[in-house]
Amino acid sequence: MTADKPADSVRRARGAHDPNLLRLLVMLVFVFLLMTVLRPHQFATMTNFNSMMRQFPEYGIMAIGISLTMITGGIDLGVVGTANLSAIIAAKFLIGSVPQGSTPAQVVPYLIIAVLLSLSVGLACGTIAGTLISHFNIPAILATLGTQQLFTGIAIGITSGRPQSRLPLLYSRIGNTEFFRFVPLSFVIFSAVAVGVGLMLSRTRFGTSMYMIGTNPRAARYAGLNNTTIILRTYMISGLLSSVAGLIMMARANSAKADYGAPYTLQCVLIAVLGGIDPNGGFGTIAGVTMAILILQFLSSGLNMFNNISNFYRDVIWGGVLILVLVFNRLLSWRNERRAVRKSMVK
Amino acid sequence: MGRMTKRSEPYILAAIVVLSLLIQARSGQFFSGNNLVDLARSLIVPALFSIGCMMVIVSGGIDVSFTAIASLAMYVTDRLLLASQYSGNVILAYAISAGLGLLMGALNGFLIGFLRLPTFVVTLGTSSLFTGLMFGAFSASASDVPPSIARHGKEILFTATNPKLGLTSNMPSQILILIAVLLFAFFLLRYTMLGRGIYAVGGDETAAERAGFNVRGIKMFLYCFVGVLAGITGIARISMMSYADPSTMLGMEMTVIAAVVLGGTRVTGGVGTLVGTISGVALMTILSNSLILIGIPTYWSRVFTGAVIIVGTGVTAHQIRSTRRRHTQSQKATV
Numbered sequence: 001m002t003a004d005k006p007a008d009s010v011r012r013a014r015g016a017h018d019p020n021l022l023r024l025l026v027m028l029v030f031v032f033l034l035m036t037v038l039r040p041h042q043f044a045t046m047t048n049f050n051s052m053m054r055q056f057p058e059y060g061i062m063a064i065g066i067s068l069t070m071i072t073g074g075i076d077l078g079v080v081g082t083a084n085l086s087a088i089i090a091a092k093f094l095i096g097s098v099p100q101g102s103t104p105a106q107v108v109p110y111l112i113i114a115v116l117l118s119l120s121v122g123l124a125c126g127t128i129a130g131t132l133i134s135h136f137n138i139p140a141i142l143a144t145l146g147t148q149q150l151f152t153g154i155a156i157g158i159t160s161g162r163p164q165s166r167l168p169l170l171y172s173r174i175g176n177t178e179f180f181r182f183v184p185l186s187f188v189i190f191s192a193v194a195v196g197v198g199l200m201l202s203r204t205r206f207g208t209s210m211y212m213i214g215t216n217p218r219a220a221r222y223a224g225l226n227n228t229t230i231i232l233r234t235y236m237i238s239g240l241l242s243s244v245a246g247l248i249m250m251a252r253a254n255s256a257k258a259d260y261g262a263p264y265t266l267q268c269v270l271i272a273v274l275g276g277i278d279p280n281g282g283f284g285t286i287a288g289v290t291m292a293i294l295i296l297q298f299l300s301s302g303l304n305m306f307n308n309i310s311n312f313y314r315d316v317i318w319g320g321v322l323i324l325v326l327v328f329n330r331l332l333s334w335r336n337e338r339r340a341v342r343k344s345m346v347k
Numbered sequence: 348m349g350r351m352t353k354r355s356e357p358y359i360l361a362a363i364v365v366l367s368l369l370i371q372a373r374s375g376q377f378f379s380g381n382n383l384v385d386l387a388r389s390l391i392v393p394a395l396f397s398i399g400c401m402m403v404i405v406s407g408g409i410d411v412s413f414t415a416i417a418s419l420a421m422y423v424t425d426r427l428l429l430a431s432q433y434s435g436n437v438i439l440a441y442a443i444s445a446g447l448g449l450l451m452g453a454l455n456g457f458l459i460g461f462l463r464l465p466t467f468v469v470t471l472g473t474s475s476l477f478t479g480l481m482f483g484a485f486s487a488s489a490s491d492v493p494p495s496i497a498r499h500g501k502e503i504l505f506t507a508t509n510p511k512l513g514l515t516s517n518m519p520s521q522i523l524i525l526i527a528v529l530l531f532a533f534f535l536l537r538y539t540m541l542g543r544g545i546y547a548v549g550g551d552e553t554a555a556e557r558a559g560f561n562v563r564g565i566k567m568f569l570y571c572f573v574g575v576l577a578g579i580t581g582i583a584r585i586s587m588m589s590y591a592d593p594s595t596m597l598g599m600e601m602t603v604i605a606a607v608v609l610g611g612t613r614v615t616g617g618v619g620t621l622v623g624t625i626s627g628v629a630l631m632t633i634l635s636n637s638l639i640l641i642g643i644p645t646y647w648s649r650v651f652t653g654a655v656i657i658v659g660t661g662v663t664a665h666q667i668r669s670t671r672r673r674h675t676q677s678q679k680a681t682v
Contacts, residue, residue: 075467146655153650157644270472279467312481313484317479319471322471
């Protein structure tokens with residue numbers, strides 16, 4: 001343990017020479033090749049790439065949100081509830097206020113308001129979770145288990161559990177735009193989010209302080225960081241990202257529903273852990289998370305091409321993979337610790 | 348005075364009394380014999396779950412997989428007994444289910460105790476694994492129960508009738524299991540080294556280890572115990588419903604955790620009582636059974652669960668902070 005250890009760990013967290021990224025890349029290529037060999041006429045086709053690009057942005061953006069909170073040593077289990085609640089409020093606004101038979105040009109201002117409304121609901125949800133965690137010192141797991149129930153509950157309450165459909169056609173038409181008839185708008189949004197958050201983590205003071213709080217909150221406070229504000233902002237970003245995911249889900253399903261995407265919570269935690277985010281905080285990169293998202297989407301789409309595999313096996317696989325990755329990471333870190341000890345003894 | 352306000356049991360008991368009187372005033376049916384028996388009946392399953400859940404939270408962990416364990420254990424037991432056309436004593440059903448629960452709990456215990464993995468992520472993973480196995484490998488769907496379990500479900504301790512409405516409610520014999528488990532947990536937590544170890548690990552894991560507690564062993568025991576308890580609860584549930592519905596218990600973990608937290612169990616570990624936990628479960632059960640009686644549509648029940656978790660954890664977090672502040676102040680005073 002020499003003096004340059006903290007600086008070292010921050011640099012490694014930013015992904016300068018991350019062995020985990022290489023492992024993920026190998027895994028990604030392996031899954032891709034495996035599926036291509038097993039289902040050559042279905043997997044490696046333009047149609048499949050297009051459909052995969054439509055599927056992953058909604059949970060991918062939520063996974064990035066969860067990853068950010070996990071980097072600070074917390075977790076946000078309320079992302080799915082936030083996404084649904086913000087989508088439902090936007091949908092209710094659109095259904096209730098757009099007059100029948102209005103032209104597309106008349107609908108546009110309503111759409112802009114709906115989008116802003118949904119984003120502010122997401123921000124508000126994130127602020128609630130962040131306040132509970134940073135100001136009231138409630139452990140993140142329980143605070144966000146609570147907000148998840150609360151947001152989903154409000155969403156069920158105001159809709160009486162019914163899906164909100166019959167949105168203006170223009171919304172889903174814009175939402176499902178494809179550039180060059182191939183690249184969906186949702187994919188473009190996801191890429192922008194991934195690049196933006198990645199830069200924020202690696203290039204800004206705020207990003208560095210998130211890693212510092214995740215590594216050691218007390219040391220971070222003594223180093224002069226305002227932990228309360230930084231944690232609050234992290235959950236606000238997570239809430240905002242969730243509402244973006246909610247808008248994408250609303251466009252894809254052309255409706256909003258209180259219990260949409262319930263399995264996404266597990267999937268997002270799995271993505272974060274697989275992508276190298278340490279559940280105890282302080283480590284992980286968006287590049288890793290993005291690769292984990294792609295690995296999961298390849299697996300998921302590939303499994304869909306086997307008719308005899310029940311959808312429920314996906315739960316088994318997600319749960320199993322999550323545990324295997326945890327075990328693997330733990331054994332690896334034990335081995336590294338032993339090596340470091342041996343090295344220091346040789347010296 | 349200070350001691351009383353720091354404990355949360357008095358507040359919950361007061362809340363239960365106020366709520367009961369409120370419902371009694373609105374509907375006039377709360378204190379009728381059959382309503383109380385109905386409440387006791389719907390309390391059994393969440394109360395059984397809550398005992399294990401409380402012990403895990405006291406140890407500083409959290410478990411979201413116990414409903415998945417209960418569902419898979421009871422479903423496999425059910426199919427096994429149906430296939431073998433067994434019609435003997437129901438104890439065998441409990442034993443098989445508890446054994447299966449033990450195996451699943453041991454997996455959690457190994458990952459958490461020996462590999463020191465984070466409890467929440469592990470149990471989230473195993474719960475997905477177990478439900479996936481149940482619906483995938485066993486292609487579970489609602490099924491009949493074997494004769495032994497069906498007979499067990501018809502064992503009634505006594506019947507309460509409501510002369511005004513002509514309704515009758517039966518007190519199921521499964522409440523005896525709850526009482527037995529409660530007694531067992533009480534002795535374990537109060538009079539055994541293992542029980543004190545659970546509190547010690549939750550208070551400060553490093554200190555517990557230095558004091559000579561076998562932290563790994565305690566955690567292994569804890570998750571195995573939760574598994575066994577879940578297996579037993581699964582059979583109790585299907586015998587009371589008299590058919591085996593694989594999804595009947597899934598999702599219940601949130602209300603159980605809410606009840607445990609409401610019962611004054613500290614989410615940072617080290618503090619929690621059986622009395623508080625059972626009162627918390629009672630309050631949640633009364634709330635969810637009576638929402639309609641007080642005129643709140645059932646759609647809003649999840650808002651209640653969420654609010655209870657947030658307020659309950661918020662209160663304990665506040666208590667911890669204020670005791671810590673008082674400690675530092677008294678330290679300053681002595682200096």
